[in-house]
Amino acid sequence: MNLMNLKCTLVLFFCSLCLCLCASSQAAARTPALRPEKLAEMQAFINDAIAEGHCPGAVLWVEHNGERFHSAFGKRALVPAVETMTEDTIFDLASLTKVVACTPSVMLLVERGQIKLDEPVRTYIPEFAGDGKERITVRQLMTHTSGLRPGIETKSGWSGAAAAIEKACAEIPRTPPGTAFRYSDINFFMLGEIVRRVSGVPLSEFAAREIFAPLKMADTGYLPAPEKLPRIAPTEVVQDKKPWRGVVHDPTARKMGGVAGHAGLFSTAADLARYARMLLNEGELDGARIFKPETVRLMTSLQTSGDLPPRALGWDIASGYSRPRGKIFPFGSYGHTGFTGTILWIDPHSRTFYIFLSNRNHPTRESSIVPLYSKLGTLTAEIVGDFNFAGVPGVPADKDLTARIESPIPATKRAASRAKVLNGIDVLVKNNFAPIKGKRLGLITNHTGHDRERNPTIDLLKNAPGVNLVALFGPEHGIRGEHDVSKIEDGRDTKTGLPVYSLYLGKRRKPLPKQLEGIDALVFDIQDIGCRFYTYASTMGLAIEAAAENGKEIFILDRLNPINAAAVEGPVLAEPPTFVGFFRVPLRHGMTVGELAKMYNAEKKLGAKLTVIQVENWTRALWFDQTGQPWTNPSPNMRNLKQAALYPGVGLVEFSLSVGRGTDTPFEQVGAPYIDELAFAEKLNAEGLPGVRFAPIRFTPTASIHKGAECGGVYIMLTDLQAYNSVDIGIILARTLYQMYPDQFPVDKVSRLLLHKPTLEAIKSGKTLAEIHALWKSEQDEFMKRREKFLIYR
Missing domain, CATH: 3.90.1150.140 (Aspartate Aminotransferase, domain 1)
Structure with a gap:
């Protein structure tokens, strides 16, 4: 080969190599950071959710390392006229207010040394004292560990922020500060008041000046201007048949004038994306620095310890409210949700966030996006195509820390509630039996009637000073739960010697007048399972009737609903009442026995003197295995x-x-x-x-x-x-x-x-689930409105 040929060969070789490297580089560049097939799956999932009635419409924003996808789905409004959802729709953020307006405002003042996290709240609000409130700190407000109730009453005629603060200052903590997690709106409207008193301006003005304006969040703020109303997604239809539009849905925030730390903020997906981008950039966006990096890290890092659920300052990490995190985002991601159907979740490890904004409570509040939470979070992580979420360096495995629902049951790795859940009997013991002392009692119970230490309610009442237990009443399966027969005879309890009257003897299902002679009050303590045709709730209803008819008091020792009391399923009873269909509730009613008792007594107009001894430290979304309560088979064939x-x-x-x-x-x-x-x-x-x-x-x-x-x-x-x-x-x-x-x-x-005959006929004719669900919609809507009046727990 001559020199010229060699040169030509080398030139061709290097040209080929460069072409190969260039092609390889271009192929790598074409590898999508956001996987298109998963984006399509996410869009299909949202469209299906809208078709199934979870919300009328939504706006989605997914962003990873600067690459973004955003789109509008469905309808912005259904009444009084149908409107198509647009990406620039402004939403009532509900509780996202806590982390988009209130939390950053507090943290700016912390950064400036004007607020100290571990300072008592009364340092800033002196009247917040008494009953142990003087020990509550700012940090405990921000982590929902103050011990305060979820909210204040909104039924009376009070109005204005000052009245709300006065009511909060009169609250008595339910648990000592720092010992239990209880999500509370009171915490955050108190934080909003601290911002007002420390900064000298209302929270709305402070957040607008210090956060929204520098970040160019043009559509974010409280009390939207009239010219923005056409773009605002309406929420619930109110009494004059018009929906709330531009007026905050949350009743407490509304009575406070529309500006509060827990609710009241309006915004768009694009604005929230700028806010999330700033947090991922550790406090800076487009040349505007809002926070120091260490402030962002403090605000979004773990702030609770021990048995408390993992929470940051304002933000959720892995509590029972963290389902939007899904199954893939690692520990250390953080986010929040809002009652109106809003989600913001941020993962700093992969530099990813997603925003889902809906007005799921339009035109009524009965729709829910809670069933979508986990799937939305999981799909978002799956959309990210260039990050390995498994084993993120420096991030601990968190399966034992989270209370989110992510696996089949029995689920041995699902975390328990961090608070010590107390059933009614536990609360009664804690209060030294005060409500029932000095009364002659008839106890309706069975083997499930026991406290957290499995001490039988029979023995607890029999041996309590000042308590006079004179008779026992047994439901289906008997007072010891040993019978699986259609008829149980009267008898006598061998351990206590007390008479036992059967409430499952032929057609006899409720206490007889003769059996109630010499009794001042009935006490009911049985574990129900949250299903209409499980007969224990029917026994309770008949006992309330007997108490009313015979002038007796009745005490319901409430118990948590083991399959949670948030979900409601199936048709409402549509046929004459029976022992397996006692009252007009759905198959899965989403209530506790105490709440059912209130409904029975009111709607049947019984007029019984009814007292519910309430469960403590429990929220509606918790399942039995998250409460720390011991399981006892409620009936012989209900074993887990x-x-x-x-x-x-x-x-x-x-x-x-x-x-x-x-x-x-x-x-x-x-x-x-x-x-x-x-x-x-x-x-x-x-x-x-x-x-x-x-x-x-x-x-x-x-x-x-x-x-x-x-x-x-x-x-x-x-x-x-x-x-x-x-x-x-x-x-x-x-x-x-x-x-x-x-x-x-x-x-x-x-x-x-x-x-429910219409459902049976639909089954026989092969109707789809959607068609069958449509048969129930109006009756379920009506039930949810009825149910709302009697709910005790958040």
């Missing part, structure tokens, strides 16, 4: 929380085929001798029910329907406790079985517990 969670749905078919009675896993499996388990499981899984999967199985029950016969069927696996719908599972089981085996599956027996 998973079975209780499935029961409102699976129980519907228990008169039609085997639901596993006579096996180790009742209500976790269903079957019959005629079922092809492989085909049945395939059809059920094809329905795509969220949070549940079905595995083909064969089993032989030793009791109840199909006793001794080998059955084909399915084992029911809960994969996402937040997403599943128990009643939908039961309906799909019934509909699929009737479609596959119309001559063998006795579908009409479903009506015994369903007690």
Whole structure:
């Protein structure tokens, strides 16, 4: 090869190499930071949620390392006229106010030395003292560990911020400061007042001047100007048939004049994106520095310890409210939600955030985006294509720290509530039995009536000084829970010698007048499971009737709802009341027995002298396994929380085929001798029910329907406790079985517990779930309004 040829060859080689390197570089550059297929999945998920009625519309903003996606979905308004959602829609942020206006305002004053986090609140608000309030610090307000109640009353005629502060200063902490987590709006409107007193200007003015204006958040602020009203997403329709629009939805903030630390702020997704970008940049954006980097790190880092849930200052990290974090974002990400359907979640590790803004309470407050929380967070992390979330350096594994619902139950790694949840009996003991002293008592209870240490309520009342227990009344399964029969006789308790009157004896279901002679008051203490056809609540309702009819007091020792009291599912009772359909509530009613008792007494106009001894340190969204309370099988075939969670749905078919009675896993499996388990499981899984999967199985029950016969069927696996719908599972089981085996599956027996003929006919005619849900909508809407009056817990 001559020199010229060699030169040409080398030139060609290097040109080829450069082309290859350039092509490789271009290919790498084309690797998307935001995965398009996951963005499409997120959009489809939001559109489906809107179609299912979770909200009328929404705006989504996802941003990672400067690459962003944003879009509007659905409708901004439905009444009085339909309006299309736009990206520049202004939303009532509700509790996002806490972290977008109030928290940064406090932190600016902390940075400037004008507020100290560990200083008592009374340093800034001197009248905030007495009953232990003088020990509450600013930090405890910001971490919701002050011990104050969730909110102040809004029914009376008070108005103005000064009146709200006066009411807060009269509050008595429910727990000692720093010992328990209780999410509280009082905490944050007090913080807003501290900002006002320290800065000399209202919170609205301070936040606008120091935060929103420098960040060029042009559409963010309190009390929106009239010219912005057309772009504001309306919320709930009020009495004059017009929705709130530009007026804060939160009743406390509204009575305070629209400016408060806990609610009242309005904003857009684009403005919130600028705010989130500033936090990711540790306090600076486009040349405007809002905070020092160390202030941002302090505000967004872990501030609680011990048994308290992980919280930052204002921000959530991994508490029971952190579902929007999803299953992938690592510990150290932070965020918040708002009652109106708003979410902001930020992950500093991957430099990612997402914003989801909706007006889910338009035109009514019955819709909810809570079922969407975890999926939205998970999808956002999955959208990020160039960051490995597994094993982020320096970040501890947090599975034992979070209380978010992310796994099937029983879920051994789900965190318990950081507060010590006390049922009514625990509270009664704590208060030395004061409400019932000096009265002759009849106790309605069973084996579930015990305190946290499993001391039976029977023994506690029998041995308490000043308490006179004279009779016992036993429900289905008896006072010791040992009977699984259709009739239980009267008797005498061998341990105490007290008479035991059966409330499950033939047609006798409530105390007789003769049995109430010599009794001043009835006490009810039984663990319900939150399902309409579970008979303990019916026993309670009949006891309230008996108390009213015979001029007796009745005390309900309230107990937490083990399957949470936030979710409401299924049709409202539409047929004449029975013992398994006592009152007009849905199949899964989302109430405690104490709340049900208030509803029964008021709506049936019984007029009983009713006292509810309330649960302490519990919130509606908590499940039993997050409370620290000991589990006792409420009935012989209700052996764990998973079975209780499935029961409102699976129980519907228990008169039609085997639901596993006579096996180790009742209500976790269903079957019959005629079922092809492989085909049945395939059809059920094809329905795509969220949070549940079905595995083909064969089993032989030793009791109840199909006793001794080998059955084909399915084992029911809960994969996402937040997403599943128990009643939908039961309906799909019934509909699929009737479609596959119309001559063998006795579908009409479903009506015994369903007690809703339109739904039964829809099952038989093969209607879709959406069509069946539509049958319930108006009655569920009406129930939710009724229910609101009687709710005790947040």
